[in-house]
Amino acid sequence: MTAPRPGRRGLVRPYVITEGRAHPTRDTFDLVTLVIATGAEPGALSPEKDRVLRLCRGGALSVAEVAGHLGIPVSVTKVLLGDLADDGLILTRSPVPSARPTEPRILQEVLDGLRARL
Amino acid sequence: MGSALACDDVYLPATVSTAVKLLVVGHFAVGKTTFVGTLSEIRPLRTEETMTQAGALTDDLRGVPDKTTTTVALDFGRLTLNDHLVLYLFGAPGQQRFTRLWEDMTRGALGALVLADTRRLEHSFDVMGLLEEYGLPYAVAVNRFDDAPEFAEEELREALDLLPETPLVTCDARDPRSSTEALISLVQYLSAREGQEPA
Numbered sequence A: 001m002t003a004p005r006p007g008r009r010g011l012v013r014p015y016v017i018t019e020g021r022a023h024p025t026r027d028t029f030d031l032v033t034l035v036i037a038t039g040a041e042p043g044a045l046s047p048e049k050d051r052v053l054r055l056c057r058g059g060a061l062s063v064a065e066v067a068g069h070l071g072i073p074v075s076v077t078k079v080l081l082g083d084l085a086d087d088g089l090i091l092t093r094s095p096v097p098s099a100r101p102t103e104p105r106i107l108q109e110v111l112d113g114l115r116a117r118l
Numbered sequence B: 001m002g003s004a005l006a007c008d009d010v011y012l013p014a015t016v017s018t019a020v021k022l023l024v025v026g027h028f029a030v031g032k033t034t035f036v037g038t039l040s041e042i043r044p045l046r047t048e049e050t051m052t053q054a055g056a057l058t059d060d061l062r063g064v065p066d067k068t069t070t071t072v073a074l075d076f077g078r079l080t081l082n083d084h085l086v087l088y089l090f091g092a093p094g095q096q097r098f099t100r101l102w103e104d105m106t107r108g109a110l111g112a113l114v115l116a117d118t119r120r121l122e123h124s125f126d127v128m129g130l131l132e133e134y135g136l137p138y139a140v141a142v143n144r145f146d147d148a149p150e151f152a153e154e155e156l157r158e159a160l161d162l163l164p165e166t167p168l169v170t171c172d173a174r175d176p177r178s179s180t181e182a183l184i185s186l187v188q189y190l191s192a193r194e195g196q197e198p199a
């Protein structure tokens, strides 16, 4: 038996399409970080990055939506988006949520928005 | 042209700058997917994450099937609440503990709605315990299944071992109004916890 190795909790399949990196270089993306293409012209892109960039050209979407529309695991999507961001091809439209965004104003806005649907 | 998806309302309005998330959690077949689908303005999406248990050797798994590998499905939907705010709902099972997906889901989440079924209330304990470990506040919504036994609120509270302040509502996950009201109960609670009683 090998001892558990903390920090090696793993993704399996992602390895191949992220060119060997199982985790994004920077911890920039949350599931609900909004991303959009900058409009800059890309150089040569891998087919996966090309698909992500094409999707992001249409407008803003959350990281989770990018993953869901393209059928790619979230972990892989984050790596691909990280590379595209490094190349100036996408940018994030929302601040990264902190550990617990408890701004009362936001909660009140959520409440008002939900009530307006009744 | 240029974008991969034809349908325009796939994308968020250009003015939206803030995204928040709430979780919709519960045991197997309790109505999570139904709830998210009922409220979402977009076709509900699903992502699947292939996971290994902590300790698995990622590098050695290329081409080698691992018995501890599981697939975790995450359903999610979207509600644009006003011209700059969007709410995402993530529906996920509670069984998979300490996965990266649960970390991703809970990080930055405002709170969670626990769906429960009176035919198997005890199956909700796992997910409630998990939320408590992550420090995520939650409300409980009991889905009314047709052949489910009826209980008085006090009996349900006791059976679920709820704190006095934890909201407990009934809801039909197939009904938009009922589902919206369940979310409102949750957000009112979250708001009250912040010391800001909603108007």
Ligand SMILES: Nc1nc2c(ncn2[C@@H]2O[C@H](COP(=O)(O)OP(=O)(O)OP(=O)(O)O)[C@@H](O)[C@H]2O)c(=O)[nH]1
Pocket (backbone or CB within 6 Å): B026, B027, B028, B029, B030, B031, B032, B033, B034, B035, B093, B143, B144, B145, B146, B171, B172, B173, B174
């Ligand atoms: N009567 C009643 N039936 C419901 C309700 N919510 C869901 N159902 C039904 O219960 C079944 C299971 O619902 P799902 O939404 O698939 O449940 P789930 O939690 O996503 O299930 P898993 O993802 O398999 O864990 C479906 O046949 C739904 O139509 C409800 O509020 N009332």
Ligand SMILES: [Mg+2]
Pocket (backbone or CB within 6 Å): B032, B033, B034, B075
């Ligand atoms: Mg489901």
